[in-house]
Amino acid sequence: MTNYNEDSIRSLDWKEHIRLRPGMYIGKLGDGSAYDDGIYVLLKEVVDNSIDEFVMGAGKTIDINVTESKVAVRDYGRGIPIGSVVDVVSKINTGGKYDSKAFQKSVGLNGVGTKAVNALSNAFTVQSYRAGKTRIAEFSKGELLNDHEKETSQRNGTAVVFHPDESIFKNYKYRMEFVENMIWNYVFLNSGLTINFNGTKFHSEHGLKDLLERTVEPEGMRYPIVHLKGEDIEVALTHGQAYGEEYYSFVNGQHTTQGGTHQAAFREAIVKTVREFYKKDFDAADIRASIIAAIAIKVQEPVFESQTKTKLGSQSIGPEGPTVRTFINDFIKKYLDDYLHRNQQAADALLKRILQSERERKDIAGIKKLANERAKKASVHNRKLRDCKIHYDDKHERNQETTLFITEGDSASGSITKSRDVQTQAVFSLKGKPLNAYGLTKKVVYENEEFNLLQHALNIEDGLDGLRYNNIVIATDADVDGMHIRLLLMTFFLQFFPDLVKAGHVSILQTPLFRVRNKKETIYCYSDEERVAAIAKLGNKPEITRFKGLGEISPEEFGLFIGADMRLDPVMLMKENKVGELLSYYMGKNTPDRQKHIVNNLHVELDVEEELIGA
Incomplete structure (x- = not known):
């Protein structure tokens, strides 16, 4: 046993603690391939301060420039007080948001945000412009390198530039699709704000209504978007054609991707109001089926369930205010009920959607019961799932x-199973090519044993609330059959669980195509370009191995590719890609357009997959 005495006790300064335990401050690290990776949290912490200035009425424009590895943010607010520039970004529990009168409904109340950015950046510069003076402070990994003050003619405001530390965020790069979505959310939640991002102007006049219009295909809406606004609350909702429920929830401008008390209350309030309006006790699942909705509320001194603020835990909207549940229920009951009474066409369309969902649910009730019984028996000894x-x-x-790898065949799943982290990584093995689900109803999810077992492994039958894995990773060979299986799985998720994809949970695993080595060094290459560079580096005719399938990679080697340096390509849906048209074109019956596309693109192996992944 080691000695445990006074010499064992160690005190860390602020930057050491943040760098030693970054997950406490920014959640997971990641490399930028997921929307909630740490590099996006760093960006958000800086922008949030500029947003708070806009909310206080200081500065209507924010300039943001992002490259793959560098971020620059300039606002035109009041500027950090010149004498406090260094302290604000380098002393924990130092900030201007502790006075609830000044920032009653701000997100960043704990004085940690920019300090974490500073500590986790190998270069961090903050510059304040205020009343004709400017002060510039330069840091590296939280250590002050330079600090000086001079006269300026620039407008008041604050500028921050930082490079995330490569020793903490390995092989990282900012994906502009994720940054754009973040910026769109900022302007949707702050009408009148203009953000100039990499030379493009982002602006919104109609808030959450604009958010849904950007998200939902117009022809996919059952009725026009219902847009309701009140003091400290804004709501937008409609029903679409797709399966599942889709919510965008915000608290004080923070995108609560994991929901929380406000989203739960919103879902409950919609069901209660609709039942009372139609005077029928509809099943809650039928009312919420295919709903697409957004809710934003403002809460005094919000309580979140983690430092990254992705789930609201507050039970009330303020020290003396009503509960979140009561506040939202009362608002929805009054304003949604009024809207339905005044808009008979929308009320009829909503009723038609509910009755359709009810018919579909009853139609598959029998097969669903049998399928669930089979899945329950299989879960006792499910050979497909290594949990x-x-x-x-x-x-x-x-x-x-937490990650679920979906693999093809026993050899690939065997390699991953032997090398995985049994604490957080599970494996689901397909027996071959899954069914093409395009154009089929949800009945097939229960009739097809493999789909049903996958649905139960993920626990998404009744929505994402019980989702068992944060990352669903499709791990197939990089050959024609492997590409086809990827497309079939993406079709399954987009057809029946689009909210899973839209929430950023689905990715494609990238594994090396080549191993280049000599007696001293081994380099794994993910492309021909990397292979050529590796050969040039090692020289003298190194040994080159081409991996034809995942099963050819030994478990010892596989462990290198699914650990901290795992490379993932996220499956993303952007506004310009309409899911229905995309699936119809690539996964529907052969069409002249697709035949022409195939003939013209036979030389490009990954065209279809890349368009879906980049979608």
């Missing part, structure tokens, strides 16, 4: 790491 010990819906510090 992990920690799950996404657990209250565990590593729940963000």
Whole structure:
């Protein structure tokens, strides 16, 4: 046993603690391939301060420039007080938001945000412009390198430039699709704000209504968007054609991607109001089926369930205010009920959608019961699933790491199973090519044993609330059959669980195509370009191995590719890609357009997959 005495006790300064335990401050690290990776949290922490200035009426424009590895943010607010520039970004619990009168409904109340950015950047510069003076402070990994003050003619405001530390965020790069979505959310939630991002102007006049219009295909709406605004609350909703429920929830401008008390109250209030309006006790699942909605509320001194603020835990909207549940229920009951009474066409369309969902649910009730019984028996000894010990819906510090690898065949799943982290990584093995689900109803999810077992492994039958894995990773060979299986799985998720994809949970695993080595060094290459560079580096005719399939990679090697340096390509949906048209074109019956596309693109192996991944 080691000695445990006074010499064992160690005190860390602020920057050491942040760098030693970054997950406490920014959640998971990641490399930028997921929307909630740490580099986006760093960006958000800086922009949030500029947003708070706009909310206080200081500065209507924010300039943001992002490259793959560098961020620059300039606002035109009041500027950090010149004498406090260094302290604000380098002293924990130092900030201007502790006075609730000045920032009653701000997100960043704990004085940690920019300090974490500073500590986790190998270069961090903050510059304040205020009353004809400017002060510039330069840091590296939290250490002050330079600090000087001079006269200026620039407009008041604050500028921050930082490079995330490569030793903490390995192989990282900012994906502009994720940054754009973040910026769109900022302007949707702050009408009148203009953000100039990499030379493009972002602006919104109609808030959450604009958000849904950007998200939903117009022809896919059952009725025009219902847009309701009140003091400290804004709501927009409609029903679409797709399966599942889709919510965008915000608290004080923070995108609560994991929901919380406000989203739960919103879902409950919609069901209650609709039942009372139609005077029928509809099943809650039928009312919410295919709903697409957004809610933003403002809460005094919000309580979140983690430092990254992705789930609201507050039970009330303020020290003396009503509960979140009561506040939202009362608002929805009054304003949604009024809207439905005044808009008979929308009320009729909503009723038609509910009755359609009810018919579909009853139609598959029998097969669903049998399928669930089979799945329950299979779960006792499910050969397809090698589960992990920690799950996404657990209250565990590593729940963000939880991953389900979906593999083809026994050899690939065997390699991953032997090399995985049994605490957070699970494996689901396909027996071959899954069914093409395009154009089929949800009945097939229960009739097809493989789909049903996958649905139960993920626990998404009744929505994402019980999702068991944060990352669903499609791990197939990089050959024609592997590409086809990827497309079939993406079709399954987009057809029946689009909210899973839209929430950023689905990715494609990238594994090396080549191993180049000599007696001293081994380099794994993910492309021909990397292979050529590796050969040039090692020289003298190194040994080159081409991996034809995942099963050819030994478990010892596979462990290198699914750990901290795992490379993932996220499956993303952007506004310009309409899911229905995309699936119809690539996964529907052969059409002249697709035949022409295939003939013209035979030389490009990954065209279809890349368009879906980049969609």
